[in-house]
């Protein structure tokens with residue numbers, strides 16, 4: 001592929017950026033990244049609400065655009081984004097983007113040079129990162145080779161999975177006891193019990209894990225469980241006539257999948273979720289890959305979860321620590337932003353086969369490259385240990 005950096009490259013956003021003021025949006029309908037949350041556990045985000053009675057249609061408020069642009073297969077980029085470019089231009093766009101977000105594999109030596117004499121902490125998203133995206137969320141099975149790569153990484157570095165799925169579900173899928181797990185986009189964290197400030201955090205309780213080991217359980221949205229259950233049941237009921245729709249209950253949030261729904265019914269799905277949110281002002285919408293997610297309006301996300309876990313591990317804010325976060329989705333951007341905040345605090349790595357707006361520093365194409373990167377880290381660490 002030829003590199004042409006002077007070409008005006010179309011960088012694709014996922015979902016597309018929408019002018020709030022132009023559309024006069026109900027802010028709970030906006031993609032999460034547009035809402036500007038700030039840290040403070042358990043506090044609500046201050047979201048100005050529209051006057052009741054003035055409801056947007058899902059078409060005019062940008063939901064449908066965001067739904068269409070979520071998770072486009074690379075070969076369909078031009079069509080899905082209505083960009084009139086030849087496929088060479090898409091390749092050029094990708095190359096230009098790669099200059100800004102180089103491959104973590106090609107930059108491996110740079111990464112390890114920076115990591116030398118530092119303690120690395122690894123944070124991994126699940127879907128699209130450790131397992132490829134598939135049509136049925138229940139069949140997103142991680143390969144044994146990937147499991148073994150993650151197990152080996154965890155032998156050398158503290159390692160956590162940060163997923164949008166419920167913590168129990170992602171634990172069942174990964175099946176490794178040596179990791180820390182954060183489910184429901186970080187709203188359900190099982191971390192180490194240590195003598196750090198994180199133990200005194202409100203919403204933190206001592207608990208035991210599957211092996212009976214004492215752990216720290218942090219659930220800042222606990223009070224929302226009955227509400228999420230109620231919304232889950234209503235969503236199941238209201239979408240049951242839509243072929244291919246699937247609703248998941250993640251305990252602190254709920255997801256409505258439309259990957260397998262005929263595109264002509266997407267507006268119906270959107271309208272159903274939109275109508276439910278009208279009745280629950282303490283819940284809001286975020287967009288994932290062909291999924292609408294309903295979650296509490298609390299100031300908590302995957303970035304906060306990374307900070308919390310680093311704090312629990314006694315690793316937060318230290319110059320001798322290098323956190324690395326690998327993820328593929330919009331919700332991973334909060335973690336990338338957290339690592340980027342202070343210069344060189346850590347590396348975000350976006351998993352994407354095409355250009356995407358991101359706060360990640362590096363990129364990897366797909367889960368097989370993620371596995372290669374994890375294996376390389378282990379090899380490097382073992383060589384370092386042997387040499388010392």
Ligand SMILES: O=P(O)(O)OC[C@H]1O[C@H](O[C@H]2O[C@H](CO)[C@@H](O)[C@H](O)[C@H]2O)[C@H](O)[C@@H](O)[C@@H]1O
Nearest residue numbers: 126127133134135137140163164255259289291
């Ligand atoms: O934070 P993650 O671990 O990446 O979880 C995000 C969502 O992942 C799952 O949905 C996605 O993967 C499915 C399986 O490949 C795919 O069918 C779906 O279209 C994707 O959105 C999970 O089912 C969701 O509930 C998570 O929120």
